[in-house]
Amino acid sequence: MAGKPLIMVPGPTNVPDRVLRAMLKPMISHRSEEFRRLYDGIRENIRYLFQTDGEVFVLTASGTGGVECMVNNTVNPGDRVIVPVFGLFSERLREKINLRGGEAVEIQLRYGTAPTVDHVEEALERAGRVDAIAIVYNETSTGVTVRDLPEIGRLAEERDILLLVDAVSIMGGDELPVDEWNIDLCVTGSQKCLACPPGLSLISVSPRAWEKIENTRSRPFYSDLIRMREFAMRRETPFTPAIPLFYALDEALKMIREEGLENRFRRHRVCAEAFYRALEALGLEAFPDREVRSNTVIAVKTPEDVRNSEVRRIMKERYGVVIAGGTGSFRESIFRIGCMGAISELEVLKTVEALEGALSEVGYPLKIGSGVESVRRFLHLDQ
């Protein structure tokens, strides 16, 4: 296998050369006018991406650090927080709330399904006092998107309850108008649908969330949102930011703006649909229920008598295409494909070609070319 491997895991994703090369710009002081202009541009474009007029910040930390920042700035010990659990990342969200001394009011769901507004309403009824609702919008571990998020946001607003959203693996890849959907805090990572290298978290805060944050005791030091707001007024970050990653993020956000959110979401949706159709053509079954399938993480069940890790090894070594297995106990039972960021028909074709080749090699019965043919037909790529 020659050349760069094609990284099709659900993050980090492939980074366009234009974004990579931006990191070569000269080092600057983070207390200089050059940095302030850089951060201005970044924050303006984050507001566009998040579709928000609220405050936005960049934290040097990967998505998990950003989600912990969201929790630790809003949850006081003893606070009751509704959290639907339907995969690894929602388990982690629950753990963060509990670590903080909050009380997670859990909605336990079958993995492969998503919480609905009815689930949340029912939990609100039984829970009594509730201080916040915390939701993973896109479960990277199961390939599930919470399609009821707008309704859940409406409910949170009606009841005047804070809504915290982990959007790490979806922001920039599917609809997420933060203000319209009444999301109070929203977090994403740089290395997923933004097609930027890993290492940064992007965070938005609604106007009404500030009172809660100001009343949160023992906020973290490094990721204190009040301090971030103070420094943002001077157009700076409180602590030394990862300058090269800020350059990359600036470029990645410019590319998003050039493409336009609608076009970007459509591109992700079309590529996801091409994946799902190809998998079906190969006789494979998507892991999640149809109506909650993600457009950014494609999760598919390992067919019987096939070794997941062996298929992935062949895909990588023979075809130079890297996809992921499942997480935790699903390691061998799910394949996961990132449909994120710089995704186009080229990546879909290469990935499906590699998958059908590898499956065939391990003896899985399929007609070679049927997956690729399905992609071509759906995307009208036939000559």
Place this chain on the structure above:
Amino acid sequence: MAGKPLIMVPGPTNVPDRVLRAMLKPMISHRSEEFRRLYDGIRENIRYLFQTDGEVFVLTASGTGGVECMVNNTVNPGDRVIVPVFGLFSERLREKINLRGGEAVEIQLRYGTAPTVDHVEEALERAGRVDAIAIVYNETSTGVTVRDLPEIGRLAEERDILLLVDAVSIMGGDELPVDEWNIDLCVTGSQKCLACPPGLSLISVSPRAWEKIENTRSRPFYSDLIRMREFAMRRETPFTPAIPLFYALDEALKMIREEGLENRFRRHRVCAEAFYRALEALGLEAFPDREVRSNTVIAVKTPEDVRNSEVRRIMKERYGVVIAGGTGSFRESIFRIGCMGAISELEVLKTVEALEGALSEVGYPLKIGSGVESVRRFLHLDQ
């Protein structure tokens, strides 16, 4: 002013092209063998840099995040921690301990001085039960190095008390043999003496510290050292690392290894001495007491009737050299120069030339060339 500016602030520092270009390597999955090999090499070289056989980790966060990680993994609510306060960064260390619910047993010192082993011993006497000693080895805000750190380490070992060291602005620029000096947790940042871009923290943990860490309640999620140790056994990080910065760090550490620690420390020491002599030749006064002057951060008092910010503006605009003012209430009363990482006689000369030019321009009485002449003489640069 044409060309790249020369960044002479106390971090971020100038990054060699070789380190910058390493960031262009292809994106990889952080759960791949390629990443494991990368992290292996990095961790081996961190052990060399820290002179330790203990565990070492890299956290995607800037130095402040690393220091908070050190505190939040070792300090339980109610723990009594001795902390000498002699500048902004030791104030922050105290604040982190208090935020965590610990009780900071403060040694308040005049800024420009450093704590001695006697100060710490006296604090131990008056404090009664003490769970840890936390020290900033190099105060970036005042240009002071704690020269008694080895003796303090001996004392901590005798009394069986944990020693936590913030070495953000000095590791790689001056002596710091972590094991020999009995340091239990030691943290540095990538963007100072390592000549790597900002965004990563490097952390070491001594064998005896693990018991304490295991007994720390509600450790942080993102920067949980137990989780980092678990994942390090599989040669991975718990969460998505900032891959391009890992590439850069790998290269920066290789350069340190090629140069050798002794040579690197000597280079920093010689350049610092050249700075101090030049400043003296210009009639300027170092801010710290002579015996605790840092070899990595040069702090000098603003002369009377000179506007600090105006001098720095001229240095930047006319000479392309960026130095820092003081922090907080010292903003206008101190200049701070980074003597870190890729520092050599070239940077010293350019900085001194810019400083004397700018001082002269604002009417400060000096003989143009006297600073540069002093550097040349000391470094034997005369033709």
